[in-house]
Amino acid sequence: MKRKERNGRRRTLIFLAAVILILAAVTAAGVILSDAALETDFTRRNISPCLAYPFGTDWMGRDMFARTLTGLSLSIRIGLLTAFVSAVIALAAGTGAAVLGGKADAVISWVIDLVMGIPHILLVMLISIACGRGFAGIVAGVALSHWTSLARVIRGEVLQLKQAPYIQAAGKLGASRLSIACRHIFPHLWAQFLTGLILLFPHAILHEASVTFLGFGLPAEQPAIGVILSESMSYLTTGRWWLALFPGLALVTVVLLFSMLGERVRRLVDPASVHA
Numbered sequence: 001m002k003r004k005e006r007n008g009r010r011r012t013l014i015f016l017a018a019v020i021l022i023l024a025a026v027t028a029a030g031v032i033l034s035d036a037a038l039e040t041d042f043t044r045r046n047i048s049p050c051l052a053y054p055f056g057t058d059w060m061g062r063d064m065f066a067r068t069l070t071g072l073s074l075s076i077r078i079g080l081l082t083a084f085v086s087a088v089i090a091l092a093a094g095t096g097a098a099v100l101g102g103k104a105d106a107v108i109s110w111v112i113d114l115v116m117g118i119p120h121i122l123l124v125m126l127i128s129i130a131c132g133r134g135f136a137g138i139v140a141g142v143a144l145s146h147w148t149s150l151a152r153v154i155r156g157e158v159l160q161l162k163q164a165p166y167i168q169a170a171g172k173l174g175a176s177r178l179s180i181a182c183r184h185i186f187p188h189l190w191a192q193f194l195t196g197l198i199l200l201f202p203h204a205i206l207h208e209a210s211v212t213f214l215g216f217g218l219p220a221e222q223p224a225i226g227v228i229l230s231e232s233m234s235y236l237t238t239g240r241w242w243l244a245l246f247p248g249l250a251l252v253t254v255v256l257l258f259s260m261l262g263e264r265v266r267r268l269v270d271p272a273s274v275h276a
Helices: 002-032 034-038 064-099 102-116 120-130 133-145 148-161 163-170 179-211 225-232 240-270
Strands: none
Touching: 002 064, 002 133, 002 163, 002 240, 034 064, 064 133, 064 148, 064 179, 064 225, 064 240, 102 148, 120 133, 120 163, 133 179, 148 179, 163 179, 179 225, 179 240, 225 240
């Protein structure tokens, strides 16, 4: 059984390393090709996929392979930033709701219910508009709308931890709530926090692309996936299918990789589910 468990963990670690390497390579390639993604050459307009241009070119002669990688890189970086901010908000809100007492719990739970009652896309759009759209707007919109589910999970976990004898003993010995949270509660929340953080990535990336596609996110001059897909809609009826197909497939692939990464991390931090 121990050997089987070690083999399962080894396969999980190898898979994690492979996925992280792929995502890091895509991110780095997008940064390197950022100038090429903006380069126009009207002598190579509307070239269908070929060896020289695997994803073809658009109506301005821009290399769609470079634009797709640059857009994915931008989406991944935005996803990392917004997911981290959302996870920190969820950790603070979930812990505060469970530790600070009944009134704080009621207020934080009401805010969670309020945010969850508004469709994510609509909430992201409203926050993005309020923050002036652009990079700052989309980051604020995604970060401030995706923390609620993880906050509920953390709140439930903290409520269970509060019943542990050693935590109740620490309180009776005079330890402050902040001290108990930092020394006894936060270390036990690491697994939920890390898994939730990773699982927030695909949601953040999809909502960023969706809001940008609708025109409420990143500006049109940015080679973002949402911008690329939005621009391609005007040319699909003319037979230029590659303008939307490859960027769309690339976005779906990245989202699936992040989802699988989160599932594997959950299995890694939860030994009971490694063989599930």
